[in-house]
Amino acid sequence: MRFRAKIVDLACLNHFSRIINTIAKLAKTCILRLTVCKLYFILSDKVANGGASMWCELSQGNFFDEFQMEGVAAEHNEIYLELVPENLSRALKTAQNAKAVKIKLTNKHCPCLSVAVELPSLSSSSRIVTHDIPVGVIPRRMWNDFREPSVPDFDVSIYLPALKTMKSVVERMKNLSNLIVIEANLSGEMNLKIETDLVAVTTHFKDLGNPPWASEDGCESNTQDRDLESMAEACIDIKKLLQLLAGQQVNPTKALCNIVHKRIVHFILLHEEVSLQYFIPAIA
Amino acid sequence: MKCVIAGGNVKVLGRAVHSLSRIGDELYLEPTEGGLSLRAVNSSRSAFASFLFAPLFFQLYEPGSTGPDTELFRCKVHMKSFLGIFRSLPSLEKSVGKCLILLKPRASRLVLQLHCKYGVTKTHNLAFQECERLQAVFDTQRCASRLCAPARVLAEAVVHFPLTLAEVTLGTGPGGKIGLRNYVEEEAGESCRVRGLPPTLGCPSAPHPPRFPPPELSKTMVTELWLAEDEFQSVAMAPGSHITFCLKEFRGLLSFAEASNLPLTIHFDEPGRPVIFTLDDTVLEVHLVLATLSDLESNSQSPSTNGVSHLPAPSDDFPDDLESYMVAMETSEGGLEGPPSPTFPLRTPRPAESQPEEEEEEEEEGAVPGTPPHKKFRSLFFGSVMTPGRPGPATSQEVLAEDSDGES
Numbered sequence: 001m002r003f004r005a006k007i008v009d010l011a012c013l014n015h016f017s018r019i020i021n022t023i024a025k026l027a028k029t030c031i032l033r034l035t036v037c038k039l040y041f042i043l044s045d046k047v048a049n050g051g052a053s054m055w056c057e058l059s060q061g062n063f064f065d066e067f068q069m070e071g072v073a074a075e076h077n078e079i080y081l082e083l084v085p086e087n088l089s090r091a092l093k094t095a096q097n098a099k100a101v102k103i104k105l106t107n108k109h110c111p112c113l114s115v116a117v118e119l120p121s122l123s124s125s126s127r128i129v130t131h132d133i134p135v136g137v138i139p140r141r142m143w144n145d146f147r148e149p150s151v152p153d154f155d156v157s158i159y160l161p162a163l164k165t166m167k168s169v170v171e172r173m174k175n176l177s178n179l180i181v182i183e184a185n186l187s188g189e190m191n192l193k194i195e196t197d198l199v200a201v202t203t204h205f206k207d208l209g210n211p212p213w214a215s216e217d218g219c220e221s222n223t224q225d226r227d228l229e230s231m232a233e234a235c236i237d238i239k240k241l242l243q244l245l246a247g248q249q250v251n252p253t254k255a256l257c258n259i260v261h262k263r264i265v266h267f268i269l270l271h272e273e274v275s276l277q278y279f280i281p282a283i284a
Numbered sequence: 285m286k287c288v289i290a291g292g293n294v295k296v297l298g299r300a301v302h303s304l305s306r307i308g309d310e311l312y313l314e315p316t317e318g319g320l321s322l323r324a325v326n327s328s329r330s331a332f333a334s335f336l337f338a339p340l341f342f343q344l345y346e347p348g349s350t351g352p353d354t355e356l357f358r359c360k361v362h363m364k365s366f367l368g369i370f371r372s373l374p375s376l377e378k379s380v381g382k383c384l385i386l387l388k389p390r391a392s393r394l395v396l397q398l399h400c401k402y403g404v405t406k407t408h409n410l411a412f413q414e415c416e417r418l419q420a421v422f423d424t425q426r427c428a429s430r431l432c433a434p435a436r437v438l439a440e441a442v443v444h445f446p447l448t449l450a451e452v453t454l455g456t457g458p459g460g461k462i463g464l465r466n467y468v469e470e471e472a473g474e475s476c477r478v479r480g481l482p483p484t485l486g487c488p489s490a491p492h493p494p495r496f497p498p499p500e501l502s503k504t505m506v507t508e509l510w511l512a513e514d515e516f517q518s519v520a521m522a523p524g525s526h527i528t529f530c531l532k533e534f535r536g537l538l539s540f541a542e543a544s545n546l547p548l549t550i551h552f553d554e555p556g557r558p559v560i561f562t563l564d565d566t567v568l569e570v571h572l573v574l575a576t577l578s579d580l581e582s583n584s585q586s587p588s589t590n591g592v593s594h595l596p597a598p599s600d601d602f603p604d605d606l607e608s609y610m611v612a613m614e615t616s617e618g619g620l621e622g623p624p625s626p627t628f629p630l631r632t633p634r635p636a637e638s639q640p641e642e643e644e645e646e647e648e649e650g651a652v653p654g655t656p657p658h659k660k661f662r663s664l665f666f667g668s669v670m671t672p673g674r675p676g677p678a679t680s681q682e683v684l685a686e687d688s689d690g691e692s
Binding site for chain 2: 130
């Protein structure tokens with residue numbers, strides 16, 4: 001089982017760092033799945049995570065100049081690692097003007113992801129900083145726990161408002177309540193509501209637009225028959241929502257959410273080279 | 285004592301106070317004929333800093349009258365109060381033209397007066413306590429190794445380590461490179477950072493905290509940085525030498541050095557003997573003395589294994605052999621536990637013997653306090669009458685004998 005990768009382009013490095021920073025805000029520990037073409041950051045919906053789960057997918061070709069991996073076996077050419085993304089984020093933080101960054105899977109005192117940053121210096125040789133991030137190798141028999149979640153059978157799908165705006169609204173609401181209700185309809189309207197004994201606050205967003213979803217079997221999706229004005233809602237933990245919004249450092253190309261009435265909210269954030277899905281279950 | 289600091293030097297004084305505030309809770313002021321000395325020591329007596337401002341630094345410097353029998357007055361004040369006056373360095377620079385420091389022993393007050401723009405004068409009256417001379421025992425001449433580098437290089441090196449990191453190891457490596465590595469406590473079979481609790485006053489030291497088998501991921505990230513010799517202004521290091529010290533106190537001095545654009549010299553000897561950081565200028569002399577971790581095993585280990593306890597060599601080819609690891613994992617029952625394979629030796633530091641040297645100008649009285657065994661960072665270099673040190677915040681081993689004379 002081997003993994004070696006190298007980034008030399010500063011823009012790619014910056015972009016990759018930003019993605020890792022976002023992941024670090026969403027999960028304390030997560031799974032990194034490496035395949036020949038892609039990297040995945042996965043958080044499964046265990047109770048320890050508060051039921052929230054995450055699936056982030058990026059194409060390695062968009063970031064790495066060199067990328068070689070050999071999985072556990074020929075027919076299972078993948079590697080699953082458990083790591084603390086905050087460590088990776090910290091390792092990359094001071095690499096912003098690096099000449100090159102190499103990442104390797106090594107086994108020093110335990111399996112580690114070794115990040116070697118080559119920094120420019122005034123002397124004849126560059127400075128090398130290495131960070132050994134301890135990782136846990138996930139055995140093959142547990143890989144099934146980390147399959148890609150399917151898009152739920154949602155009631156409403158709607159584009160999100162500007163994330164910055166949404167974040168500042170939710171930030172203020174967090175001071176008043178632990179739970180927030182997201183509701184939306186197929187007419188492009190979304191409301192964020194909180195309600196406590198003393199106060200109820202609602203923020204209304206209009207004209208957001210609803211993304212068109214084609215159903216797999218060619219029929220119209222089941223939202224076709226739905227009343228356009230009727231709201232689907234879910235009451236979720238406000239902190240989880242804020243973690244998602246606060247972690248976004250760059251505006252995504254597309255941001256939308258799918259609401260299954262009183263069950264779950266599924267957020268999809270798409271950038272050019274990376275897609276992030278985050279599921280927050282509704283609290284009864 | 286009376287002195288006046290003018291212009292840009294007020295900010296320098298402010299920065300010095302900020303640096304000292306990273307060390308201890310009390311600021312010791314000692315006017316001497318050679319200048320005004322500001323000093324601080326931390327509670328575990330494992331860090332000491334002194335800033336000596338020569339008379340030239342001041343617009344006016346009167347240390348006070350000394351008779352044949354009287355000493356110059358010295359005192360200590362609460363660091364917080366003193367720091368509060370110099371809290372905001374940018375506003376010091378912008379609005380303060382002059383700073384007057386006046387020590388009034390009979391009135392029991394230390395007066396600091398800031399003369400600011402627009403005729404505003406801020407006067408602070410601080411309470412002080414008389415004290416003994418605070419002096420660490422150290423001698424840079426006796427240090428086998430010495431490194432001198434522009435502060436910027438060291439600041440750039442230290443930035444890669446997290447702010448919460450306690451200890452860092454500085455040492456030589458192959459190719460004459462000089463490396464910094466965060467120090468991680470490791471015991472065979474378990475790899476979590478255990479931070480012992482400092483004992484509370486009058487109580488026996490806390491027993492070794494119970495260890496729970498840690499999940500794999502509680503192992504800490506290890507960061508290592510290698511600098512080429514030519515980044516330093518001068519290098520005189522014995523090959524294979526290394527020392528481990530606290531980063532937190534060093535950072536305080538580093539930011540002062542960076543702001544003053546002065547080169548920093550690091551003097552050190554064997555592990556266990558203090559490391560001394562110095563900054564020199566025509567009007568200013570700064571010393572920071574930190575206790576270092578000693579190597580228990582370096583005496584008892586055979587020479588062949590001795591090298592393991594030093595900084596591992598930097599290599600581009602990390603061992604890639606996870607195959608054996610994977611095999612072991614696939615065959616083990618349940619869980620993510622792999623075979624434990626520590627490559628760090630079991631290192632239980634033991635403090636070096638105390639060898640306080642009396643220097644001629646020292647005025648200590650009283651016996652050197654007995655050395656309690658099994659403490660990590662210990663005050664090796666205080667021979668004064670001050671109460672003996674308590675263990676520092678770093679991991680404490682099981683203490684077999686507690687302080688016989690704790691603070692009352």
